[in-house]
Amino acid sequence: MTADINKRNVAVLGATGSVGLSTLDVIRQHPERFSVSGLGGWTNVARIATLSNEFRPKMIGVSDVEESSLHQALPSDLAKNIVPGSAGTERLAQQEAASIVVAGISGSAGLKPIFSALSSGKTVLIANKEPLVMCGELLKEVARKSNAVLLPVDSEHNAVFQCLSEDQQAGVSQSFGVTQGPDRSITKITLTASGGPFLRTPASDLKNVTKTEALRHPIWKMGEKITVDSATLMNKGLELIEACRLFDLPQHQVDVVVHPQSVIHALVHYLDGSVLAHLAQADMRIPIAHALSYPDRVDSGATALDIISISNLQFEAPDLDRFPCLSLARQAAEAGGAMPAVLNAANEVAVDAFLNEKIRFIDIPSLISEVMDKFLPKAPINLDEVLSVDQSARKIACKVLKKTFQS
Numbered sequence: 037m038t039a040d041i042n043k044r045n046v047a048v049l050g051a052t053g054s055v056g057l058s059t060l061d062v063i064r065q066h067p068e069r070f071s072v073s074g075l076g077g078w079t080n081v082a083r084i085a086t087l088s089n090e091f092r093p094k095m096i097g098v099s100d101v102e103e104s105s106l107h108q109a110l111p112s113d114l115a116k117n118i119v120p121g122s123a124g125t126e127r128l129a130q131q132e133a134a135s136i137v138v139a140g141i142s143g144s145a146g147l148k149p150i151f152s153a154l155s156s157g158k159t160v161l162i163a164n165k166e167p168l169v170m171c172g173e174l175l176k177e178v179a180r181k182s183n184a185v186l187l188p189v190d191s192e193h194n195a196v197f198q199c200l201s202e203d204q205q206a207g208v209s210q211s212f213g214v215t216q217g218p219d220r221s222i223t224k225i226t227l228t229a230s231g232g233p234f235l236r237t238p239a240s241d242l243k244n245v246t247k248t249e250a251l252r253h254p255i256w257k258m259g260e261k262i263t264v265d266s267a268t269l270m271n272k273g274l275e276l277i278e279a280c281r282l283f284d285l286p287q288h289q290v291d292v293v294v295h296p297q298s299v300i301h302a303l304v305h306y307l308d309g310s311v312l313a314h315l316a317q318a319d320m321r322i323p324i325a326h327a328l329s330y331p332d333r334v335d336s337g338a339t340a341l342d343i344i345s346i347s348n349l350q351f352e353a354p355d356l357d358r359f360p361c362l363s364l365a366r367q368a369a370e371a372g373g374a375m376p377a378v379l380n381a382a383n384e385v386a387v388d389a390f391l392n393e394k395i396r397f398i399d400i401p402s403l404i405s406e407v408m409d410k411f412l413p414k415a416p417i418n419l420d421e422v423l424s425v426d427q428s429a430r431k432i433a434c435k436v437l438k439k440t441f442q443s
């Protein structure tokens with residue numbers, strides 16, 4: 037039996053969400069390896085209360101608005117551990133007791149906590165892709181300065197990571213990417229996309245698709261924002277930028293291929309013609325278990341992959357006419373500077389408007405494109421400037437939304 041001293045203490049940000057719950061499921065299976073020192077939720081009081089009663093963390097995050105409800109829902113010995121609001125989430129990200137921080141918050145709300153965790157030299161397991169899109173270079177710089185470790189948990193990026201050599205993995209986890217030094221052995225990487233619920237929907241029908249249809253993902257069960265992003269293919273666009281950041285590759289060395297079975301999550305193409313692929317069930321517990329126990333392996337709880345039953349694997353090029361979000365993301369990656377942050381902010385506003393049934397599915401890329409055309413700020417050089425670009429892009433997106441889509 038492993039002694040308790042070797043246990044890894046984990047703070048889970050976004051514990052009440054899809055990534056958070058998958059993380060806790062892996063941790064639950066390995067009490068000898070992991071313990072939960074912190075749990076962060078936001079609006080879901082019932083769920084964070086249940087999880088807190090189970091894991092008894094030393095810090096419990098929740099929004100300011102829900103603080104008193106959570107206080108009432110918890111016994112007094114746990115209620116004293118509540119750290120409310122954004123400041124509380126940042127304290128959680130820097131929690132001394134935690135060596136690992138799982139970044140499972142959705143959207144740009146995760147930026148400051150990730151920044152805090154990296155500044156504190158934590159091992160940060162990144163599922164929350166939007167902050168990497170907004171300012172990945174800045175986050176990597178902070179990580180390098182404080183010797184923080186970055187491990188990709190987004191399934192495609194974790195898949196790429198698993199196809200790398202030990203030295204390349206060290207480069208990525210230390211925020212240098214794969215091409216640092218003399219190693220130029222990778223010619224490109226390919227990220228796969230399931231294609232989402234509208235893979236076969238004719239262009240003419242996309243204007244009528246509903247929120248309920250967009251939220252019905254054929255493969256993955258995830259939070260609402262990422263599920264809509266998967267339907268527009270913006271998720272793959274964000275992942276393309278995320279891959280450029282994590283692996284230090286230009287956008288033209290990152291390919292996207294539609295693979296409806298979602299068995300192969302990514303491929304790494306090497307100079308000698310070898311292509312390494314990562315196969316796994318579409319179950320987030322697999323990349324999470326990999327990153328939590330890295331460089332060891334533990335059982336994730338996922339069912340074993342039966343390659344006979346998945347012998348029919350299809351691949352096709354994405355349809356950029358029906359799914360222009362992917363092209364917009366590639367444009368933003370190519371432009372660099374502030375543009376990925378502008379793209380991300382406009383997308384968050386557009387997805388929120390779609391989820392609130394204020395705009396149609398096909399208006400999402402139009403709104404983003406208009407914001408990108410209108411707003412070209414200078415490249416942000418610190419966190420405050422990134423947050424300022426994000427706020428300004430949101431304001432412009434709201435104006436465009438009112439003027440163009442709701443008049």
Ligand SMILES: NC(=O)c1ccc[n+]([C@@H]2O[C@H](COP(=O)([O-])OP(=O)(O)OC[C@H]3O[C@@H](n4cnc5c(N)ncnc54)[C@H](OP(=O)(O)O)[C@@H]3O)[C@@H](O)[C@H]2O)c1
Binds near residue numbers: 051079140141
């Ligand atoms: N789900 C997946 O399979 C998957 C796969 C790869 C990557 N990702 C990425 O992982 C991230 C999380 O995705 P998800 O699907 O797990 O999202 P989700 O189910 O919507 O969960 C989001 C989590 O963030 C919390 N949260 C929301 N706003 C917050 C704030 N301002 N401060 C602190 N916490 C806040 C939520 O708390 P409440 O629910 O309590 O409000 C919830 O715990 C996203 O960036 C996504 O792109 C997800």
